[in-house]
Amino acid sequence: MDPSQLxxxxxxxxxxxxxVWFFWLKQAAGVRAVLxxxxxxxxxxxxxxxxxxxxxxxxxxxxxxxxxxxxxSTPCSETVSFxxxxxxxxxxxxxxxxVELAPTEPGTYGFACQMGMYHGKLVVE
Amino acid sequence: xxxxATAEVRLPAATPAPELGEAERDYRRLMRKWWFGAAVGVPxxxxxxxxxxPLLGDWLPRDSERLRVLWAVMGVAALAVLVYSGSQxxxxxxxxxxxRQANMHTLIAMGTGVAWLYSTVAVVYPGIIPESASREVYYxxxxxxxALVVLGLALEVKARGRSSEAIKKLIGLQPKTARVIRDGxxxxxxxxxxxxxxxLQVRPGEKVPVDGVVVAGASALDExxxxxxxxxxxxxxxxxxxxxxxxxxxxxxxxxTKVGADTALAQIVRLVEDAQSSKVPVQRLVDLVSGYFxxxxxxxxxxxxxxxFDFGPAPALxxxxxxxxxxxxxxxxxxxxxxxxxxxxxGVGKGAENGILIRSGDALQVASKLDAVVLDKTGTxxxxxxxxxxxxxxxxxxxxxxxxERASExxxxxxxxxxxxxxGLELPEVENFEAIPGHGVRATVEGHALxxxxxxxxxxxxxxxxxxxxxxxxxxxxxxxxxxAALDGSAAGLIAVADTVKDDSVDxxxxxxxxxxxxxxxxxxxxxxxxxxxxxxxxxxxLAEVLPEEKANEVKKLQLEGKRVGMVGDGIxxxxxxxxxxxxxxxxxxxxxxxxxxxxxLISGSLRGVVTAIEISQATMRNVWQNLAGAFAYxxxxxxxxxxxxxxxxxxxxSPLMAAAAMSFSxxxxxxxxxxxxxxxxxxx
Numbered sequence: 001m002d003p004s005q006l007x008x009x010x011x012x013x014x015x016x017x018x019x020v021w022f023f024w025l026k027q028a029a030g031v032r033a034v035l036x037x038x039x040x041x042x043x044x045x046x047x048x049x050x051x052x053x054x055x056x057x058x059x060x061x062x063x064x065x066x067x068x069x070x071x072x073s074t075p076c077s078e079t080v081s082f083x084x085x086x087x088x089x090x091x092x093x094x095x096x097x098x099v100e101l102a103p104t105e106p107g108t109y110g111f112a113c114q115m116g117m118y119h120g121k122l123v124v125e
Numbered sequence: 126x127x128x129x130a131t132a133e134v135r136l137p138a139a140t141p142a143p144e145l146g147e148a149e150r151d152y153r154r155l156m157r158k159w160w161f162g163a164a165v166g167v168p169x170x171x172x173x174x175x176x177x178x179p180l181l182g183d184w185l186p187r188d189s190e191r192l193r194v195l196w197a198v199m200g201v202a203a204l205a206v207l208v209y210s211g212s213q214x215x216x217x218x219x220x221x222x223x224x225r226q227a228n229m230h231t232l233i234a235m236g237t238g239v240a241w242l243y244s245t246v247a248v249v250y251p252g253i254i255p256e257s258a259s260r261e262v263y264y265x266x267x268x269x270x271x272a273l274v275v276l277g278l279a280l281e282v283k284a285r286g287r288s289s290e291a292i293k294k295l296i297g298l299q300p301k302t303a304r305v306i307r308d309g310x311x312x313x314x315x316x317x318x319x320x321x322x323x324x325l326q327v328r329p330g331e332k333v334p335v336d337g338v339v340v341a342g343a344s345a346l347d348e349x350x351x352x353x354x355x356x357x358x359x360x361x362x363x364x365x366x367x368x369x370x371x372x373x374x375x376x377x378x379x380x381x382t383k384v385g386a387d388t389a390l391a392q393i394v395r396l397v398e399d400a401q402s403s404k405v406p407v408q409r410l411v412d413l414v415s416g417y418f419x420x421x422x423x424x425x426x427x428x429x430x431x432x433x434f435d436f437g438p439a440p441a442l443x444x445x446x447x448x449x450x451x452x453x454x455x456x457x458x459x460x461x462x463x464x465x466x467x468x469x470x471x472g473v474g475k476g477a478e479n480g481i482l483i484r485s486g487d488a489l490q491v492a493s494k495l496d497a498v499v500l501d502k503t504g505t506x507x508x509x510x511x512x513x514x515x516x517x518x519x520x521x522x523x524x525x526x527x528x529x530e531r532a533s534e535x536x537x538x539x540x541x542x543x544x545x546x547x548x549g550l551e552l553p554e555v556e557n558f559e560a561i562p563g564h565g566v567r568a569t570v571e572g573h574a575l576x577x578x579x580x581x582x583x584x585x586x587x588x589x590x591x592x593x594x595x596x597x598x599x600x601x602x603x604x605x606x607x608x609x610a611a612l613d614g615s616a617a618g619l620i621a622v623a624d625t626v627k628d629d630s631v632d633x634x635x636x637x638x639x640x641x642x643x644x645x646x647x648x649x650x651x652x653x654x655x656x657x658x659x660x661x662x663x664x665x666x667x668l669a670e671v672l673p674e675e676k677a678n679e680v681k682k683l684q685l686e687g688k689r690v691g692m693v694g695d696g697i698x699x700x701x702x703x704x705x706x707x708x709x710x711x712x713x714x715x716x717x718x719x720x721x722x723x724x725x726x727l728i729s730g731s732l733r734g735v736v737t738a739i740e741i742s743q744a745t746m747r748n749v750w751q752n753l754a755g756a757f758a759y760x761x762x763x764x765x766x767x768x769x770x771x772x773x774x775x776x777x778x779x780s781p782l783m784a785a786a787a788m789s790f791s792x793x794x795x796x797x798x799x800x801x802x803x804x805x806x807x808x809x810x
Contacts, residue, residue, distance in 0.1 A: 004255070005435045008445075012431035016424050023225055023420035049220020049230075073151055074217075075285055076462070079402035083409065090402045093147070114402060115462030116415035117228045118221075 030055035030123055033064055040065035040100065047080070047091060048072045051111075051120035060124050063102045070094070079114045082122070148286045155279035158210035162272025165202045166265065172199055173265040188260075196248045196262050203241055203264040211237060211271040227419035229459050233274055235423070236453035236781065240266040243446055256440040263446070263781070270454055270785035277789025284796040287803065288467055291474025292401065295394050298350050298369040303334030306378070323381045327372050335368040336383035344375025351389060352729035353480030353737075353807075389728075396482045396726070400473045405486035405749055408465045415461055422456040422764070429768045437769075444769075447781065451767040455784035460759055460791040464752035467799035472745030475805055480728040481738045488724035492691065492708045492742035497683055498637055498735065499668070499702070501676070501694035502648035502655065505712055505732065506634075506662055507624040511537055511606070513544025514625060517596055518610050518618030520550060525575050526610050526620055528552040529568040533560060537606060540622040565608065576611040583609050583616060590616040604657025631662050633732035636808070638665070640739060643688070647671050647679055647702075676702035693735050710735050737807040744805050752795045759791040 001009070031053040033041035040063050046052040047070040058064045070077055070091040081088040082101065089099045101122070103109055109122040171178060172195055175185040185192040207215070214237070217230030244262035246253060251260045303316045306324040316334050319325065324340065327333055333346065345357035348370045357373050360366055366379055368388045385391065430449040437444040469486050476483045483489050503509045516523045527545030530538035532555055545552065558568040564585065565578010576582055580597075583590045588611050596619055600607040605623035609616065637644050645666040648655050655669035668679050676694070680702050683690045692699065692706030695713065700722035703709025711723030713730030727734030767784055771777040 001435065008434045009431050012427050015427045019420050019423050019427070023227060023423075024417075026225055028225065049217050050224035050226050052220075052224065054224045054226075073147060074213075075282075081402070081404055083404065083412075088399065088403050090398055112412060114404065114466045115459070116408070116412040117458070117462055119226060119416065 028053075028055040028121070030057040030121075032056075033058040033066075035062065036065075038065070039063065042067065044069065044096075045120070046071060047077050047118070050118050051080075054118075054120040055123060056121070057123045057125060060103070060106045063100060064122070064124075065098050065100050066122070067096050067098045069096050076115050076117045077113045080111055080118075081114065082109060082111045084109050148282055152279050152282045155275055155282060159272055159276040159279055162206050162210040162268055162275060165206050166268045166272050169199055169203065169268045170265045172196070173262055193248060193251075196244070196264070199262065199264045200241070200245050200248055203244075203267045206268045206271055207237060207241060210275050214271070214274075227423065229419075229457070231419055232422060232453045232456055232458075233270070235426075236450045237267045237271050239446070239453070240264075240270070240450050240781065254442065256442060261443065263450070266450060266781040269782050273782070273785040273789050277792055280789075280793055281796055284793065284800055285467075287800055288471045288796065289401070289474065290803070291471075291477050292394065292397055295390065295397065295477060298332075299390060300332040300334045300369065304328070304331075317385070319381050319384050321381055321384050321387075325379050325381055326376070327366075327379060328376050329372060329374050331372050333366045333368050333370050333372060333379070335381045336388045337366055337368075337379040337381045339364050339366060340378050340380050342375060342377030344377050345373045347371040347373060348729075351393070351480060353478070353734070354729045354731065393477060393482060393728075396484065397473055397477045400483055400485050400489075401470045403469070403485040403487070405465045405469050405490050405746075407490065407749060407753070408486070411461055411465060411753065415458055418456070418458050418461065418760075422453065422458075425764060425768060426450075426452040433769065444778070447778065448767065448769050451779050451781045451784045452764060454781050455763045455767040455779070455788055457756070457760060457763070457788045457791045460756035460795045461753075463792065463795050463799075464756045465749050467796055468745050468748040468752055468802060471799045471802040472741055472748070475745075475802055476725075476738065476741050479734070479737050479741070479807055481734055481741065482726040482728065483738065483742070484724050484726075488708055489742045489745055491689065492725060492739055493746040494689060495642060495691045495708060495739065496688040497643040497645060498691045498693060498739075499645045499647050499680055499683065499706070500634075500664070500732065500735075501692075501699055501702075502646050502650065502658060503624060504695050504730075505693055506630045506646060506658065506664075507626050509624060511540040511622045512625050513540050513547075513620070514605055514623045515600060515607070515619065515621040516544070517593075518620060520548065522575075522610055522612055522617045523548070523620065524550040524552065525570045525573060525612070526577050528555050528570050529558065529566055529575050529577055531555070532558040532568065533566050535560075535566075537608075537622045538566075541620060544622075574613050577608055577620070580609060583611055586611065586614070588614060588616055592616065593619055601653065602657055604654045604661065606654075626658065626662055627731065630732050633736050634662050634664055636733075636736045637739070638663070640736070640743075642691075642739075645683070647676055647694075649673065673698060674701070677705040680705045691735070691739075693732070710738065733807070740807065741805065744802060748799060748802050752798055755794060755798070756791065759787075759794075763787060763791075 031043060033043040033056055036042045041058045042065045043056045044067045047068055068080055068091050070093050073093055079090050085101055085103060087099060089097050091097050103124050106124045111120045175181040176187055214230045214234040218234035221228050221231055240263040244264050247260045247262055254260050300316055302313050303319045304311050304326045305314050306326055311326050319335050339360050339362050343361040345359050347357045349355050351367050351370055369390045426449045429452050430445045433448045434441050434445040473483050500506050523545050527542050530541045531552055553571050555568040555570045560566050564582040567576050590609055593616055597607050600621045605621040607619045607621040610618050610620055634644050644664045645668055646659050646664040647668040649671055652669045655667050659667045671679055680690055680692050689707045691708045692702045693710040693712055694703060703722040708724045709722055710725045710727060712727045725738050767779050769778050
C-alpha cells in the first residue's frame with residue numbers, strides 16, 4: 001500500500017466515523033414545549049426540508065399541542081404521523097395544523113412523514 | 126437530554142396555499158428545469174469525451190489548451206444547471222443536514238456536487254491529480270444526472286396527481302349553488318349559504334345541494350357517486366336525500382338537514398383524506414430501514430471509493446470517483462418511502478369511488494387477510510322489514526284479512542296490509558275487531574266472520590286445518606311466519622310474511638366464500654328461521670338466538686379459534702361487535718357515514734360492498750407487496766452493481782448516467798404500479 005492509498009484509507013475511515021456520529025450518535029438539542037394559558041404544552045414546528053425543531057421536550061401529565069406549518073410544496077412532507085400514539089395529520093401547504101397529544105407514559109415518541117423521509121422526536125419526561 | 130431551549134421557532138406568516146393547479150405548476154417548473162438541463166447536457170456529453178468522436182477528437186485533442194478552456198466554459202454551464210435545475214437538491218440536503226438527517230436530496234446533491242468539484246479541480250489545478258488519465262471532467266454526470274432526476278420528479282408529480290384523483294373527484298361533486306325557497310320565492314344562493322332547516326327546490330337534472338329530507342314531490346336519484354350503486358333510487362316525501370347526488374327526471378322540494386362540514390360528502394372527503402394519510406402497518410418495516418438507509422449509502426460510497434482507489438485498476442482515482450458517485454446516485458430511498466403510501470392512497474380512493482370508506486391503512490391491511498366474516502342477519506342479509514311473501518288464499522280472502530290486519534298493531538300486520546295494497550285490493554271497514562293474545566285476531570268484514578292467526582286459534586274455534594299442515598311446515602322451513610286464515614267457520618288458506626333476503630345477498634355470500642372466507646350469520650331469531658335463511662343464502666355457520674348484547678362475545682369466540690374476524694352489521698346496534706371484530710364493517714348508513722365503531726363503512730346497503738371492500742384491500746396489499754419487493758430488490762441489486770461487484774466477474778461497471786436513469790425509473794415504476802390499482806373494477810353481479 002503506497003502513501004496515497006494509506007492516506008485515502010485513513011480519510012475514508014474518518015469519513016465513515018463522522019457519518020456514523022453525525023447521523024446516528026449525536027444527540028439533538030431539543031426545544032422545550034411552553035405551557036400556554038390553554039393548559040397545553042405548546043410548540044411550533046416548521047416543515048421545510050426537515051422538521052424544525054425536530055426534537056420537542058415536554059413534561060408528562062399535561063396535554064401537548066404541536067403546531068405544524070408546512071412551508072414547502074414537496075408532497076413527501078404532506079402528512080405527519082405519530083405511530084406510537086396513533087395520530088396522523090395532513091399538513092396542507094401554508095396552513096397551521098395543530099396536533100394534540102396526551103401521552104400517558106414518559107418516553108421518546110417518534111414522528112415522521114408518510115414516506116419516512118423526515119423524522120422528529122417528542123420526548124416526554 | 127440536557128441541552129434544551131425554550132425558544133419559539135419563528136415561522137413565516139401562514140398563507141393559504143392555492144389548492145388548484147399546484148401540481149400542474151410544480152410539473153411545469155420541473156419541466157423547465159429539465160429542458161434547461163437537457164439543453165446543456167447534450168453538448169456537455171460530447172465535449173466531455175471529444176476523443177471518442179472522430180472530427181471532434183482531432184479538433185480537441187487530450188491535454189490541449191483549447192479543450193481545457195472549453196471544459197472551463199462547460200464547468201460554468203454545469204454550475205448554472207446545478208444552481209437552476211438542481212437547486213432543490215442542495216436546498217433540501219442542507220435543510221436536512223442541519224437536522225442531522227439525510228435523504229434523497231443529500232445523495233443527489235453529493236453525487237452531482239462531487240462530480241462537479243472533481244471536474245473543476247481537474248480543469249483549474251490539473252497538477253493536483255497524479256495520473257494524467259484521471260484528469261478528465263464529469264460535467265456530463267453533473268448535468269445529465271440533475272436533468273434526469275428532475276425529469277423523474279416531474280413525471281412523479283404527474284403520476285401522483287392521478288393517484289389522488291379520487292379525492293379531487295369527490296370534492297368536485299359538491300354543487301356550487303342551491304335554490305332556496307324564502308318568502309315563497311326561489312332564490313339561487315351559494316351552497317355555503319344554505320342553513321339547516323332551509324327549504325330547497327331541486328329540478329330535474331340538478332344535483333341535490335346538501336343532505337336533507339324530501340317534503341314534497343318525488344323523483345329518482347342517481348346516488349352512484351356516493352354509494353357506488355348504479356341503479357337510481359326512488360325518493361318520495363319523508364325519504365332522506367344525500368347532497369351531491371344527481372336528480373333524474375322528477376322535481377321535488379326538500380328540507381336541508383345537514384350543511385357544510387356535516388354533510389355526508391364532507392364527512393366522506395374527511396374520512397378518505399385521513400385514511401390516505403394513515404400508514405399501512407407493514408410501513409413500519411420501511412420506516413425502520415429508511416431511518417438508516419441514506420447514511421448507510423454514504424458509508425457504502427466511501428467504502429467503494431477507498432476499495433477502488435486501493436485495489437482497483439488504473440486509473441484508480443477515476444474508477445474510485447465513478448463508483449462513489451454512481452453509488453450515491455443509484456440509491457433510491459424514494460422508491461422505498463413511496464411503496465406503501467402510493468398504493469394506500471390509490472386503494473382507499475378506489476374504495477370511495479365504490480361507496481366504501483376504509484378508515485385507515487391498518488383496517489385495510491387486516492381486511493385483506495380475514496379468515497371469517499360474521500354477517501348480522503336483520504338489515505344486512507335481509508331487508509330488515511317483513512313483507513308479505515306468500516298468500517295461499519284467494520284475493521278476496523286476502524282483501525278481507527288485510528282489512529282486519531289494518532286494525533291490528535302487530536308488526537307483521539303492516540306487511541299484510543302493504544302486500545294487499547300493492548296488489549291493488551281495496552280494503553273495507555271492519556267490525557267487532559278482537560285481538561286474542563297468543564292466538565291472533567278476529568273480526569267481521571262485509572258480513573263475513575274472519576279469523577287470522579296460529580293453529581291454536583283455529584282449534585279453539587273447532588275449525589279443521591289439517592289440509593294446510595304440509596304448506597305450513599314448508600313455509601316455516603323457509604324461515605317465514607305463516608298464519609292461518611279462516612272464513613265463516615272453515616279454513617281458507619295461509620298467509621305468510623317474512624323478512625326477505627336482499628337481492629344480492631346470495632351472490633355476495635358465494636363470492637365471500639370464493640375468497641376463502643368462512644361466512645357466519647348472527648341473529649336473534651329462533652334456530653328454525655335462522656337455519657332456513659342460512660340454507661337460502663348458503664352461509665357456513667349459524668349463530669342463532671343471540672341477544673344483541675351477546676354479539677360481541679360470539680365474535681370473540683370465533684377469534685379465540687385463532688381466526689381473524691370481520692363483522693358486518695349496522696353501525697349503531699352492532700357497535701360493540703363491530704369494535705370487537707378485527708375489522709368492523711358498518712353497512713347501509715346513508716347520510717351518517719362517520720360511524721365511529723366501523724373500520725370500513727359501506728354507504729350502500731348491499732352486502733356486495735363487503736366483497737368489494739375485501740377485494741380492494743387484497744388488491745391494495747398485493748400492490749403494496751409488489752412495490753416493496755420492487756423497491757427492496759432495486760436497491761438490493763442496484764447498490765452492489767454500482768459498487769462494481771460485477772466488474773471482477775464480467776467487467777461491468779455502471780456509469781453514473783445509467784444510475785440516474787435507473788433511479789428515476791425505479792420511483793416511476795412504484796408510482797405506475799400503484800396507479801394500476803386505479804383500473805381495478807369490482808366484479809359485476
